[in-house]
Amino acid sequence: MSMDRRQFIKIAGISTVLGFGGTLGLSKLKDSWASEMLQSPEALNAKHWAMVIDVKKLTSEEHYDKAISACHRAHNVPNIGNPKEEVKWLWKETYEHAFPGMEQEYMPEGIKHKPFLLLCNHCENPPCVRVCPTKATFKRESDGIVMQDMHRCIGCRFCMAACPFGARSFNWRDPRPFIKEQDENKEFPTRTKGVVEKCTFCYERLAKGEMPACVEAVKDTKALVFGDLSDPNSEVRKILSTHYSIRRKPELGTQPSVYYLIGGEENA
């Protein structure tokens, strides 16, 4: 069969029109079932979630372990054992590593050797979000939580390079064998090999009207306070306006949402 140019253009035109018709039909089909998706009524809401960690109130090792294991259990964080492949959402670090440049020789011994609880800072200006090529990491406009969409993460680890707080972990291997079966939280997924993960301020618990797992775990000490930074009457704002607090690496301008009280109120 031979075809001249005129015929070819005719057929191409007709099939393009038919093609458009097809996609229109498809989009109509899609609308027919698109029903409403809502927030759950019991969800906790805030314009800017923040956490205050009162280091003085964390007096024993047990407090740290409780908070860390509550977090890691709730989110099926594996315990791989090898520091090079470590996955961590909430962890302990010394003052000089947590606040480099802010240490000095004659600071109180109690602070110098005290472990600090570190987690994702949920920065107001998060560098990880800026560098993510797939928008797998993004800041929720509604409440300021810096989220990680594990479905979209391609494991490029730009975010790990960009994060100045080392708050992100990469899954070098399948984490499943490293989660004990009795510790597994059946309501939360694990991760797969090749994605980055981090603390998400327990967005899944907030949606159910619960406080983050670490806050819940050390509730009796009142060392971790979680609340809305945009609300002047919230507990976090009250604490921050009456106590001196520090944040990690303020010189970088990322504006962390995690504040540390390191004591010194007696003379403040």
Added chain:
Amino acid sequence: MYDSGKIIVGLLIFVGIVTFPFYYNAGKAVAKPDLKLDTPVIQQMPEAERKCVETKEFMRGGHMQLLNNWRDSVVREGNRVYVSSNTGKRHTMSLQNTCMNCHSNKKKFCDECHNYMVVKPYCWDCHIQPKEKEL
């Protein structure tokens, strides 16, 4: 035409190899997927409430779009409640918790069809599949 004999023989061998799967499997019927909906949770429900979040017909063809929309809505927009356009009932959007709570028989409910169609979704690399209870 030069070497026509060789070329034609070569072509015949090529066509034979390419179409081998078709005539090798011709006439052999592959068993149709045999889905089962009776899980303990579903059986406990009153007959009238045994309805999925959407119609059976829609779920058969469109569950993948629905799940995709659910995950975007939950993770990216923070919406977790789905109002069914079929029954108007509200459901929490969660593969691991909502879908698999009723359809706890993953082998019969998911794998049967996915294996038949040779579709390999990677949902279960992360989401924890339910422990199957024998009926």
